[in-house]
Amino acid sequence: MRAVVARVTRAAVTVDGAVVGALDGPGLLVLLGVHRDDPARGDEPVTTMARKLHELRILDGEQSCADTGAGLLVVSQFTLYGETRRGRRPSWSAAAPGDVAERTVDAVVAALRARGATVATGVFGAGMAVESVNDGPFTVLVEI
Numbered sequence: 001m002r003a004v005v006a007r008v009t010r011a012a013v014t015v016d017g018a019v020v021g022a023l024d025g026p027g028l029l030v031l032l033g034v035h036r037d038d039p040a041r042g043d044e045p046v047t048t049m050a051r052k053l054h055e056l057r058i059l060d061g062e063q064s065c066a067d068t069g070a071g072l073l074v075v076s077q078f079t080l081y082g083e084t085r086r087g088r089r090p091s092w093s094a095a096a097p098g099d100v101a102e103r104t105v106d107a108v109v110a111a112l113r114a115r116g117a118t119v120a121t122g123v124f125g126a127g128m129a130v131e132s133v134n135d136g137p138f139t140v141l142v143e144i
Contacts, residue, residue, distance in 0.1 A: 021120035033080030050111035
């Protein structure tokens, strides 16, 4: 599982002109990709990713969402597993199939909420417009 995590002052996801998920204050925008092998690893990738995201100390003062109560906006992003080493067209073969990825992203969101996190989401498989105001900018890659 792989996530691009940006510290933001605000972020929103719009589908068909309607905002479906938003952070109206400081928090983390999480673009989350699921590898095709992640489900075979059981619950470990889900719980580990949720813990990492919730406790990642990249907010002001080296604090985390767990420390401050800041929210997370989680958006599924299969393109994080795009392979571009050969040719001009990315290969998506490393990404989990849609139904598997959707269940896994939903499980990460549920695990974050079980930890007490405030989580907004996009809409899986929809054409989404993602807007964010990066703070810093401060962006990291989390891979488990």
